[in-house]
Amino acid sequence: xxxxxxxxxxxxxxxxxxxxxxxxxxxxxxxxxxxxxxxxxxxxxxxxxxxxxxxxxxxxxxxxxxxxxxxxxxxxxxxxxxxxxxxxxxxxxxxxxxxxxxxxxxxxxxxxxxxxxxxxxxxxxxxxxxxxxxxxxxxxxxxxxxxxxxxxxxxxxxxxxxxxxxxxxxxxxxxxxxxxxxxxxxxxxxxxxxxxxxxxxxxxxxxxxxxxxxxxxxxxxxxxxxxxxxxxxxxxxxxxxxxxxxxxxxxxxxxxxxxxxxxxxxxxxxxxxxxxxxxxxxxxxxxxxxxxxxxxxxxxxxxxxxxxxxxxxxxxxxxxxxxxxxxxxxxxxxxxxxxxxxxxxxxxxxxxxxxxxxxxxxxxxxxxxxxxxxxxxxxxxxxxxxxxxxxxxxxxxxxxxxxxxxxxxxxxxxxxxxxxxxxxxxxxxxxxxxxxxxxxxxxxxxxxxxxxxxxxxxxxxxxxxxxxxxxxxxxxxxxxxxxxxxxxxxxxxxxxxxxxxxxxxxxxxxxxxxxxxxxxxxxxxxxxxxxxxxxxxxxxxxxxxxxxxxxxxxxxxxxxxxxxxxxxxxxxxxxxxxxxxxxxxxxxxxxxxxxxxxxxxxxxxxxxxxxxxxxxxxxxxxxxxxxxxxxxxxxxxxxxxxxxxxxxxxxxxxxxxxxxxxxxxxxxxxxxxxxxxxxxxxxxxxxxxxxxxxxxxxxxxxxxxxxxxxxxxxxxx
Numbered sequence: 150x151x152x153x154x155x156x157x158x159x160x161x162x163x164x165x166x167x168x169x170x171x172x173x174x175x176x177x178x179x180x181x182x183x184x185x186x187x188x189x190x191x192x193x194x195x196x197x198x199x200x201x202x203x204x205x206x207x208x209x210x211x212x213x214x215x216x217x218x219x220x221x222x223x224x225x226x227x228x229x230x231x232x233x234x235x236x237x238x239x240x241x242x243x244x245x246x247x248x249x250x251x252x253x254x255x256x257x258x259x260x261x262x263x264x265x266x267x268x269x270x271x272x273x274x275x276x277x278x279x280x281x282x283x284x285x286x287x288x289x290x291x292x293x294x295x296x297x298x299x300x301x302x303x304x305x306x307x308x309x310x311x312x313x314x315x316x317x318x319x320x321x322x323x324x325x326x327x328x329x330x331x332x333x334x335x336x337x338x339x340x341x342x343x344x345x346x347x348x349x350x351x352x353x354x355x356x357x358x359x360x361x362x363x364x365x366x367x368x369x370x371x372x373x374x375x376x377x378x379x380x381x382x383x384x385x386x387x388x389x390x391x392x393x394x395x396x397x398x399x400x401x402x403x404x405x406x407x408x409x410x411x412x413x414x415x416x417x418x419x420x421x422x423x424x425x426x427x428x429x430x431x432x433x434x435x436x437x438x439x440x441x442x443x444x445x446x447x448x449x450x451x452x453x454x455x456x457x458x459x460x461x462x463x464x465x466x467x468x469x470x471x472x473x474x475x476x477x478x479x480x481x482x483x484x485x486x487x488x489x490x491x492x493x494x495x496x497x498x499x500x501x502x503x504x505x506x507x508x509x510x511x512x513x514x515x516x517x518x519x520x521x522x523x524x525x526x527x528x529x530x531x532x533x534x535x536x537x538x539x540x541x542x543x544x545x546x547x548x549x550x551x552x553x554x555x556x557x558x559x560x561x562x563x564x565x566x567x568x569x570x571x572x573x574x575x576x577x578x579x580x581x582x583x584x585x586x587x588x589x590x591x592x593x594x595x596x597x598x599x600x601x602x603x604x605x606x607x608x609x610x611x612x613x614x615x616x617x618x619x620x621x622x623x624x625x626x627x628x629x630x631x632x633x634x635x636x637x638x639x640x641x642x643x644x645x646x647x648x649x650x651x652x653x654x655x656x657x658x659x660x661x662x663x664x665x666x667x668x669x670x671x672x673x674x675x676x677x678x679x680x681x682x683x684x685x686x687x688x689x690x691x692x693x694x695x696x697x698x699x700x701x702x703x704x705x706x707x708x709x710x711x712x713x714x715x716x717x718x719x720x721x722x723x724x725x726x727x728x729x730x731x732x733x734x735x736x737x738x739x740x741x742x743x744x745x746x747x748x749x750x751x752x753x754x755x756x757x758x759x760x761x762x763x764x765x766x767x768x769x770x771x772x773x774x775x776x777x778x779x780x781x782x783x784x785x786x787x788x789x790x791x792x793x794x795x796x797x798x799x800x801x802x803x804x805x806x807x808x809x810x811x812x813x814x815x816x817x818x819x820x821x822x823x824x825x826x827x828x829x830x831x832x833x834x835x836x837x838x839x840x841x842x843x844x845x846x847x848x849x850x851x852x853x854x855x856x857x858x859x860x861x862x863x864x865x866x
Contacts, residue, residue: 161569168535170283171235178220181277185245186217204256213245232531232574239287242277246270247291255299374416441481442595445511445520446474447717448481450710452488463496470510474714475518476592477584479564487560490553491522491580498526513586517566520582528574537570596715600631603719606726608633611653615645615671616660618689621711625658628715642666646674654682656725661686672704683725687711728851736855738763741782745775745789745798746820751843755788758847772801779805779812786858791821791828799835806836816857820845
């Protein structure tokens with residue numbers, strides 16, 4: 150396995166060197182071909198009839214001329230030799246530069262002019278082959294071939310008969326030329342890169358500011374549309390009646406719900422594109438001290454579930470072949486945006502292919518773990534492979550910024566890993582995400598932390614497991630055993646209802662395809678009996694649309710996929726418990742929340758989220774009004790937009806924290822349509838306890854609010 154990995158690394162290095170050393174742009178082809186063809190043709194007559202050199206050969210020079218003309222043919226017919234043109238390009242350079250010049254120098258006994266030609270050859274070859282490894286290969290291949298040809302066509306008695314050729318001197322000249330040429334080339338490249346970096350940074354800053362402004366303005370209307378769609382869906386689900394036309398027919402309800410789902414999908418995709426755009430434009434480095442240990446299976450599943458698909462057909466093209474899970478150190482949101490960028494690019498090239506597929510799988514290793522994302526699209530031309538991770542570079546995609554893959558490589562390297570691309574035109578494109586393998590101690594510490602963070606909440610809680618797949622139920626029991634939960638089991642929906650009737654449960658974890666009564670029907674029956682027991686559904690299988698179908702069922706609080714991933718399972722259990730109606734009522738009943746936003750609709754959204762939880766709500770349209778209300782009202786929580794006229798959320802928080810007032814320590818939850826690292830740092834420095842991006846998601850918002858009020862209650866006690 151070790152030698153196989155080393156062999157693969159060598160192959161990848163060779164492929165990378167070939168790609169980086171193959172610059173076949175239009176101008177490169179024109180300059181190299183015209184100079185090579187005209188130079189060799191003209192030099193024959195100049196050296197033969199003007200200077201009468203010792204040895205000249207027209208056929209050898211004409212072969213070089215024809216090779217150069219072949220390169221020019223690529224400009225007329227772009228598909229000339231296809232993906233093999235790079236090989237032809239290097240053969241041409243080897244022949245017309247190190248081979249011909251070295252051979253002619255040998256045949257002419259290395260007279261003084263030929264030493265100059267050798268130096269010229271080195272400098273020109275460096276200009277056209279910028280990769281060190283590939284340059285040395287071309288140079289050595291040409292020189293070795295020239296010596297072989299010299300020995301083949303020169304009689305033994307005539308070989309090296311003159312003192313003009315000194316191998317040591319020749320080596321010094323060529324070696325010095327290589328070093329000088331690369332230093333010259335390197336200094337020029339560094340200067341160009343510095344200038345390009347300066348321009349890129351200016352472009353980044355301008356685009357980031359523009360993107361941030363657009364995002365802030367777009368989130369509010371999209372959030373309003375999303376909220377209204379949710380409200381309409383709730384109205385439909387309660388099967389309300391029209392006073393004049395009577396009850397809606399079942400088919401009408403289904404049609405309306407389908408259109409609402411499509412509209413909601415479109416809005417979510419718009420919000421998703423805003424998130425991706427902002428993330429790609431941000432140039433600041435990720436903070437390593439904020440990295441957490443994460444399950445690759447859980448993070449990848451979450452990315453697949455939450456991606457903003459354009460249609461169900463698009464969602465159906467995803468095929469997750471998990472393999473063995475592994476733990477990595479990183480930032481979950483950043484990893485998800487890497488997957489989103491790869492999906493976006495793949496869906497673009499697969500849009501017209503009914504058989505298009507995107508396959509993901511994990512491969513743990515001794516030193517590096519990998520995630521492989523592969524599509525069966527048209528592939529990437531070899532000449533573009535070494536540039537696809539460059540900022541602002543796009544190929545075959547209109548309307549792109551060229552920042553997506555640049556963001557991906559920045560994220561992966563901040564994780565201590567990398568991202569590479571393999572592609573074969575006409576067959577596939579494959580991105581390989583590599584992560585450093587963690588030691589057993591770190592993995593054990595990760596699991597210990599998970600159990601420690603969830604034990605207080607879950608210990609002693611009663612859970613009903615409903616399903617008939619014994620292997621999966623056994624895995625869940627095994628994972629939850631260290632938490633001290635009380636777990637009962639039911640094999641079908643009817644027996645589950647009987648067990649529920651005889652005892653109180655905090656949670657139900659049920660198979661979506663549970664016999665007799667499935668998970669959705671089970672949740673509906675429980676609600677009809679007046680019980681408030683959260684139902685979590687789990688699904689067995691790889692259908693990527695299962696998660697969405699589960700959450701469209703009223704009464705299902707959340708879902709997980711099988712086989713269970715510890716971090717995902719515990720997160721879902723914790724989040725569901727913390728946002729259950731009973732728990733929230735206990736945390737929020739009798740509390741007063743001050744909601745501050747300059748838009749009336751945004752305040753109404755927050756009010757509707759808290760409206761059924763016995764919470765008193767006060768409203769203000771800017772930070773100044775909020776401070777005045779705090780002077781005359783006892784508030785338990787401040788939910789405040791960060792960007793407002795008169796007095797924004799940052800300055801309002803500063804004044805709250807520095808004043809000697811009863812409300813100085815009030816928990817503050819900041820909301821914004823654009824939360825970059827600078828905004829988050831500023832929020833922390835001002836004294837804002839936590840932040841959420843708008844439009845806020847109901848469960849996450851309630852979880853944050855409940856946690857902040859619970860912490861305040863514990864501090865007061």
